[in-house]
Amino acid sequence: MEIKLLSGALGAEIKGIDLKDTSDENFKKINNLLLEHKVIFFRDQPLTTEEHIALGEKFGPLELHAYVKGKESHPEILRIIKGVDEKNQWGENWHSDVSYNQKPTKATILKSIKIPPVGGDTCFSNMELAWETLDENIKNKISNKKAIHSSLGADSFIEKFKQMNGNENKKYKEYSNEHPIVRTHPETGKKILFVNWTFTKNIIGLNQDESDKILKQIFEHQARLDLTCRFTWTENAVAIWDNRSVIHYAISDFYPGRGLGHERIMERVAVEGDQPF
Numbered sequence: 001m002e003i004k005l006l007s008g009a010l011g012a013e014i015k016g017i018d019l020k021d022t023s024d025e026n027f028k029k030i031n032n033l034l035l036e037h038k039v040i041f042f043r044d045q046p047l048t049t050e051e052h053i054a055l056g057e058k059f060g061p062l063e064l065h066a067y068v069k070g071k072e073s074h075p076e077i078l079r080i081i082k083g084v085d086e087k088n089q090w091g092e093n094w095h096s097d098v099s100y101n102q103k104p105t106k107a108t109i110l111k112s113i114k115i116p117p118v119g120g121d122t123c124f125s126n127m128e129l130a131w132e133t134l135d136e137n138i139k140n141k142i143s144n145k146k147a148i149h150s151s152l153g154a155d156s157f158i159e160k161f162k163q164m165n166g167n168e169n170k171k172y173k174e175y176s177n178e179h180p181i182v183r184t185h186p187e188t189g190k191k192i193l194f195v196n197w198t199f200t201k202n203i204i205g206l207n208q209d210e211s212d213k214i215l216k217q218i219f220e221h222q223a224r225l226d227l228t229c230r231f232t233w234t235e236n237a238v239a240i241w242d243n244r245s246v247i248h249y250a251i252s253d254f255y256p257g258r259g260l261g262h263e264r265i266m267e268r269v270a271v272e273g274d275q276p277f
């Protein structure tokens with residue numbers, strides 16, 4: 001096995017592991033790599049839909065998305081498409097998947113189907129490191145507090161939900177839950193900063209102004225480049241991220257306004273998580 005680190009913060013590209021192998025021994029290796037690097041990448045792994053689902057199910061039961069319908073034949077698989085003429089794409093701001101759910105996603109497995117000749121990278125930021133390096137004054141203010149996460153957090157996501165459902169006018173029901181701002185990883189016991197720009201709306205127990213001010217400082221901190229890594233996709237690549245420990249951002253920089261009208265197609269399965277504590 002070969003492990004190439006993507007940055008000093010998180011992320012590793014792995015060679016020598018076959019993701020089709022769903023033996024317990026292979027899964028243990030994959031899960032250990034995930035816990036260590038928080039996001040792991042594999043190239044040239046042309047998984048079938050069934051193999052993609054089988055890999056996801058090794059981590060636990062798969063999630064259905066509250067807003068976006070999966071494939072007709074396999075509802076657990078979401079197809080994420082940015083069309084040639086579109087500017088925006090799904091996930092193009094810092095977020096942790098469905099953090100507004102009572103039990104946010106444990107792990108997400110994203111496979112590339114069609115990739116633009118340039119652009120469309122995905123960035124990840126390490127939230128264990130973000131907690132460790134956060135300003136002490138902010139830490140003291142938030143360490144025992146909870147925050148509200150709302151599914152109607154970001155306009156760009158809502159617009160994309162509508163397009164992916166083919167229902168431009170639909171009004172979406174809000175899903176909202178409160179979670180500790182600093183959660184404990186259920187497998188490693190590490191502390192993790194668990195808020196994100198897209199879905200976290202306010203800190204419970206602070207007035208809105210103070211909450212906005214502190215959240216803005218935290219969101220800026222989480223986006224510090226020295227906490228991140230960036231993956232340039234090729235077709236048939238697979239990323240697996242520990243959604244409890246990272247936030248991520250899909251960069252939409254390949255749209256017609258830049259003379260780069262290209263399509264990007266991904267398929268994703270997500271694994272049900274625990275209630276953060």
Ligand code: SIN
Nearest residue numbers: 080090091122250266
């Ligand atoms: C996502 O945010 O789940 C999708 C990331 C990507 O398409 O790169």
